[in-house]
Amino acid sequence: MAVSMQDVRVLASTTRTSHHTWALTFFCRPELYLQPSSIEQLQTIVRAAHQFKKTITVTGAGHSPSDITMTKDWLINLDNFNNVLSFSRHESGLFTDVRVEAGIRIYQLNAALASRGLALQNLGSISDQSIAGIISTGTHGSSAYHGLVSQQIVDITLLLASGDLLTVSPTVQPDLFRAAMLSLGKLGIITHVTIRAIPSFTIHSFQEIIDFDKLLEDWSTVWTSKEYVRVWWFPYSRKCILWRAQKSRKSLSAPRDSFYGTWLGRKLYETLLWFATRIYKRAMPAIERFVFRRQYGWESTYGLGGSEAVQNSVDGLNMDCLFRQFVNEWALPLKHGVEVLKLVDQAVTKAAESGAYYVHAPIEVRCSNCSYPDKETTPFEIIEMSGGIGAIPGNTLRPLLDYSPVVPYSFTGPISNENLTLYLNATMYRPFGRDPPIGQWYSEFEDIMAAYGGKPHWAKNFIGKSPEKTNVPTSGEMVGLASVFENWYGEDGKKYKAIREKLDPEGLLFGGKEWAIRNGII
Incomplete structure (x- = not known):
């Protein structure tokens, strides 16, 4: 059935004609910025894209700072498809499977889960x-007892380039499910997701200063x-949080006051970073040490308890990303962490001594348990972990494009660094x-990561x-990774590319084709 361009234009945003990343690192002006609110409208867009020979790209919040969602054709935003x-509720009472439209923000x-006394466990x-975005790119937290956020996914529904809807799960087309769990937006439009939630919980945290x-x-x-551990490394101070x-x-108790959590402290920090970026780059080490003292103090508190807080799980697990930024994060075996750090x-110290370059702090150090069993475990099985902690996975399948290293599986026995993935994040504001x-x-940074099996x-x-x-030095x-x-x-x-080619032989979902070519996806 033919679709008129007017049928498509009524779905276009009247306020958005351009698109950029949250970090303002990339900009584009798509021909149409579309915001459908129903499956029927999405199917109309797909039919029209075929008819008018346009490509489709899907975007959410724009928090991926690369050009992966940049396009000159049609850009779809699912903010209005978010119910x-x-x-x-499972009969055991241990978890609840929640079905949502894929445009819903986390x-x-x-908020919807909290109103029912529920929460996401990672x-x-x-x-x-x-939620489509965290699945499509491999979002993770920081825990030796949890994996990628997609491990909580029970099933995924895709709107294919053909216009058909297809729901996949660990038991229904498992290879396609593995592809969809880190799809990069190139397999189909994720329309619906079922995610596994648990009873709501609070987080008791301890924040300590530890020497590097x-x-x-x-x-x-x-x-x-x-259960949850993360480290922020301040290299010029030779200290970590x-x-x-x-x-x-x-009972809930607030975390300590934050220097750059205030308007004045935040603007002062950004101004100091601007000074080091535009006027005098050699000031960066002194700026880092100054800000560290104001934000955290200076003397080591490791083993003394540090500052404590009890927060609801969302406030405890989320963090303030501060300013617009470039982000370069790699995953590698945690067992190589000491050598890599x-x-x-050494590289950062040598560069500062010569004035070659200066880094921003913190360098974020996190881990996840991205170990997978040889076979899919029972979806309802509780994974018992140390300290009485329990995880209830939605699935235990490895996404085809999971960039974490292959490590020995351990969720049901003692967990060591051999089973864990290290995520090292070099942020530049x-x-x-x-x-x-x-x-x-x-x-x-990338040379070091790659030498130890990083991706x-x-x-x-x-x-x-x-x-x-080997890389580009200037x-x-x-x-790219082609x-x-x-x-x-x-x-x-190979399996991912074969699935992609079968589902979308005409490349309907290849808006932003340059990124896909550059990285070997096509």
Whole structure:
């Protein structure tokens, strides 16, 4: 059935004619910025795209700072397709499966769950993304006892390029489900998701100052000491903030006051970053030490308890990302963490001594349990973990494009660093919209990561690998992973590409085709 352009234009936003990332790192002006609110409207867009030979790209909050969602054709935003559809309580009372439209933002889902006394058992650093977005890019939290957020997904419904709807799960087309769990938006439009929730809980956290060398000394035990653990590393101060937390029944208590949580402190910090970026780059180490003192103090509190807080799970697991930023995050085996952090430390120190480049703090250090069994476990099985902690997965299948390393499986027995994935995140802020130099720093950072089996987070500002060179030393522009895709992703990568080609042979979902070519997806 033919579709008129007028039928499509009525779905276009009257206020949005351009698109950019949250970080303001990339901009585009799509021909149409479409905001459908129903399956019928989405199917109309798909039919019209075929008819008018347009490509489709789907975007959410724009928190992926790369150009993965940039297009000149049609851009779909699902903010108006965001309803919670059903709650299915399991007879055990241990969990509830929640069916939602895929445009729902995580903060909206968190609120809907809280109203029913429910919560997600694992979150990323923010809750602004859509649920389709966290699935499509491999979002993770920081816990030795939880994996990617997509591990909580029970099933996914896709609107295919053909216009048909298809629901996949661990038992219905499991290979396609594995592809959809980290789809990069290239398989179909995710329309509905069922996610597994648990009874709401609070987080009792302990935040300590730990010397960098002491963190490395205690590396083997730090990551399994609590259910949730994350580290912020301040390289010029040679100190870290160690944040550890676990579920609690204690009464709520607020965290300590934050220097850059105030308007004045925040603007002062951004102004100092701007000064180091635009006027005097050698000031960066002193700025870091000044801000660290104001925000946290200086003396080590490791082993003394530090500052404590009891918060609801969302407030405890989310964090303030501060300013617009470039983000280059890689995943590698946690067991190599000490060697890798020492090499990064040496590179940062040497660069500062010569004035070659200066990094921003913190460098974020996190982990996840992205180990997978050889066979799918029973979906309702509770994974018992140390300290009486329990996880209830929606699935235990590895996404085909999971960029975490393959490590020995352990959820049901003692967990060690051998079973865990390290995520190292080199953030460079863009104070007042000004770009810091990132090319040489990111190039050296990526060389270290790749040497230890690391792979980049798909949605971040990685440089990648060039066929002519190991990397690009003077530019932060993405070269991509095309030259290493087959070697890095092997049979799973081939399977993903075969599924993609079968579902979308005409490339309807290849808005932003340049990014896909650059990274070996096509």
